[in-house]
Amino acid sequence: MKKVLTFGVFDYFHIGHLNLFKKCKEYGDYLIVGVQEDEYVMKVKPDYDIFYNTSKRLEMINALSIVDEAFTYDMLCEKTMEMTEFDVLVVGEKHYGKRFDEITKWCNDNGKEIVRINRTPNISSSLIKKKILDNISNDYGEVDE
Numbered sequence: 001m002k003k004v005l006t007f008g009v010f011d012y013f014h015i016g017h018l019n020l021f022k023k024c025k026e027y028g029d030y031l032i033v034g035v036q037e038d039e040y041v042m043k044v045k046p047d048y049d050i051f052y053n054t055s056k057r058l059e060m061i062n063a064l065s066i067v068d069e070a071f072t073y074d075m076l077c078e079k080t081m082e083m084t085e086f087d088v089l090v091v092g093e094k095h096y097g098k099r100f101d102e103i104t105k106w107c108n109d110n111g112k113e114i115v116r117i118n119r120t121p122n123i124s125s126s127l128i129k130k131k132i133l134d135n136i137s138n139d140y141g142e143v144d145e
Helices: 015-025 039-046 054-063 080-082 098-109 125-140
Strands: 003-008 030-036 069-073 090-094 114-119
Touching: 003 015, 015 030, 015 090, 030 054, 054 069, 080 098, 090 098, 098 114
Parallel strands: 003 030, 003 090, 030 069, 090 114
Antiparallel strands: none
């Protein structure tokens, strides 16, 4: 059985997330999804307003029939990789740089395949959040921040 790992925040769950999971299944039989913990998201993006807390996001991901296993993590790093048994890591097309270069090296050193996939065009959690806020602002006047 070939196990695939992917990860994300998965707040404002949308079709792009589902497309990610479908693409992941093209590379293996068993999908493992890491859901990033609130505390880390808020540390890295202090202005990000989390809609669903970690446990709710984990519950939603676990409820999807396409997902075989889900867990929470703080930062994607060697420790996270070592505690998860997988064969293929699926990441986004823009996941490059110091932390992702370290993960790439770890995967290469440990015989793990890395697949980079494109995002679903015209959809993101940030876009959904913006549209919601714009609608509130347009329908009800100014939004209190």
